[in-house]
Amino acid sequence: MTDRVRDSGAAPARGRLGGLLAALLAGGASVFAFSPFGIFPLAVLSLAVLAGLAARESRARGGFALGFAWGLGAFLAGVSWLYVALNRYGGMPMPLAAFAILLFCAYLALFPAAVGALFVRFGRGAAWRRALLFAGLWIGAEVLRGWLFTGFPWLALGYSQTPPSPLAGYFSALGVYGVGGLVAFLGALVALSAWRNARAAAVTLGAILVVCGLGYGLGRVPWTAPTGKPLEVALIQTNIEQGLKWRPELLSDWLDGNARLVREHPADLVVLPETTLPLLADRLPDGYLEELAAPVAARGGDLVFGVFLRDARGAIYNAALSLGASPSQNYAKQHLVPFGEYSPPLFGWFYELVDIPMSDQTRGAPDQPPLRLGDQRVAINICYEDLFGRELIRSLPEATLMLNLSNLAWYGDSFAQPQHLQVARVRAMETGRPMLRSTNTGMTALVQPDGRVADVLPPFTQGALNLSVQGYEGLTPYARWGDSAALLLAVLALVVAGRPRGKTGVGSAI
Incomplete structure (x- = not known):
């Protein structure tokens, strides 16, 4: 029993x-x-x-x-x-x-x-x-x-x-x-x-x-419609290994490498990825930024690149800076990554276990306007900010193009790169705008408003995606309602x- x-x-x-x-x-x-x-x-x-x-x-x-x-x-x-x-x-x-x-x-x-x-x-x-x-x-x-x-x-x-x-x-x-x-x-x-x-x-x-x-x-x-003239764009993939990026003895190599890639890929809009210059902008060698942007400005274009900016209060921002024919503008990342870009309250002990450079950052303002570059108005988002569709639509209807700067080298050769590109495809469909992506190790791509990937560079390669992109105007229902x-x-x-x-x-x- x-x-x-x-x-x-x-x-x-x-x-x-x-x-x-x-x-x-x-x-x-x-x-x-x-x-x-x-x-x-x-x-x-x-x-x-x-x-x-x-x-x-x-x-x-x-x-x-x-x-x-x-x-x-x-x-x-x-x-x-x-x-x-x-x-x-x-x-x-x-x-x-x-x-x-x-x-x-x-x-x-x-x-x-x-x-x-x-x-x-x-x-x-x-x-x-x-x-x-x-x-x-x-x-x-x-x-x-x-x-x-x-x-x-x-x-x-x-x-x-x-x-x-x-x-x-x-x-x-x-x-x-x-x-x-x-x-x-x-x-x-x-x-x-x-x-x-x-x-x-x-x-x-x-x-x-x-x-x-x-x-x-x-x-x-067709919720949105083309506007303005097509723009010739060069989306650069630098492919700098994360374990080497912050070594001081290699800094000159990375600065020279970025300048060389800009020279080799002229376009109306040239884009370098997130934190492509691993240094605060005010600590760069004298004249470097002018040298970096000179080839683009000479043909009447603009350069957008990722760099750390510091304001008068000493606050540090993960930012995108534009130089060239248009007035210089910048965008500071609004949605920071907990434990990677800032420490949540009571978690200071976490940084005793890991070594993450530039991990004490400040949020950018939530109402930053798109960058006016030539005839286009480009809304910037940095790295995983593009996971938050409700935040990206703040730039609409003014923005005609969406641009993501990323560095996923932190995650090696993994699902992170293709998964992130899939996120960009969704944001393009939600906003009815092309999504351009310039990344360090992948995946650098152009996504059309219908979610189609027009072109993409192989991950973990160095090069540029040279293409023509059309701006769009109008609002999707999601852009109205979130x-x-x-x-x-x-x-x-x-x-x-x-x-x-x-x-x-x-x-x-x-």
């Missing part, structure tokens, strides 16, 4: 462990939906596994555990390249760096965990109602992750749906969070529908086709999902 009791308890325990393992693997598999793999349907299938497992749970804590397992798998697989920055370039010992990444991914996993718990607690009724609940919760969780503690929206699920996904057309209206909500809705609907019932299956398939078809149609709408549209969609989904249930015809079967 005792053995039978033990056996009956062991089976559910094995089932729970199996469910957690399935959620962990499904989360890990979701990374293949993003660049460089681009298997975008996997995002829907990955969430279908999570929703299906959670639907069989009876207690919220079981849903929390499943969501946490899914999130842990997704973030460990997707952003583990942060370990390279801490260990290889930051000097943090291997066990501490691994533990820090584990803790960070565990924190990020709390957001899908909350979705799982709330879905189990409130998910009742027809499949379409529960799918709406799942989608509304997912949008809320991703928006919160992109805002709390300055936000970390990397791998928001909507990023996986760049073209050729039929959902890509929604970026211009709903932004990345709204598209992520649609992925969650479709995934939950696939998992929860009664597929053995032919009529219900037809309704489910019809709903999926409608969502995808509407997205395809939205993608054909993330409010996705939040409204989430609220509507939650309200409809929570309405009193009655007879709903075919819908009751699914």
Whole structure:
């Protein structure tokens, strides 16, 4: 009798462990939906596994555990390249760096965990109602992750749906969070529908086709239009290895190398990447900046490059500076990286474990205007600032071009480079503007307003992307509403999902 009791308890325990393992693997598999793999349907299938497992749970804590397992798998697989920055370039010992990444991914996993718990607690009724609940919760969780503690929206699920996904057309209206909500809705609907019932299956398939078809149609709408003359641009990729960049004995090599690349690639607009000059501008050799910009100014063009600026108060900014035919202008990075560019309160001890140059920076003002360069108005964003679409649209409708300066050498040869290019593709579609990217090690590219990558340099090579780019004017719906549209969609989904249930015809079967 005792053995039978033990056996009956062991089976559910094995089932729970199996469910957690399935959620962990499904989360890990979701990374293949993003660049460089681009298997975008996997995002829907990955969430279908999570929703299906959670639907069989009876207690919220079981849903929390499943969501946490899914999130842990997704973030460990997707952003583990942060370990390279801490260990290889930051000097943090291997066990501490691994533990820090584990803790960070565990924190990020709390957001899908909350979705799982709330879905189990409130998910009742027809499949379409529960799918709406799942989608509304997912949008809320991703928006919160992109805002709390300055936000970390990397791998928001909507990023996986760049073209050729039929959902890509929604970026211009709903932004990345709204598209992520649609992925969650479709995934939950696939998992929860009664597929053995032919009529219900037809309704489910019809709903999926409608969502995808509407997205395809939205993608054909020209929300913005060309303006001004095309601009000849040279986007330079310097390819300076991060471990060598800050060595004082090599400084002259980097200064000479930047000047040589500018001379070799003349254009109306020449761009060098983030912090391409690893020194405060006021400590550069006398006459160097004039020498750097001279070849561009001689042909009536402008040079934009990344450099550290210091104001009269002694505050240091990660900035972009323009020199050339147009009046000199600058942009100071607004959204700094915690632990990399500044220390959050009470975390000063972190810098006793790592060695990160220029890690005491000051935020730039939130209302900086676009740079006026010739006939174009160029909105600058630096490195991972382009993950925050709600901040980039502050420069609209004035800006005609978007320009990102980045240095991802901190993360080695990893998923960081292609994932970041995919982020730029989403920002181009949200704003209806071309996104130019000049990076140190990759990926230097031009992204058109429809999200298409017009051209890209191979990562970890030195060179320049010489091309012609057209400015655009006008506003997409996302540029007008920002993330409010996705939040409204989430609220509507939650309200409809929570309405009193009655007879709903075919819908009751699914």
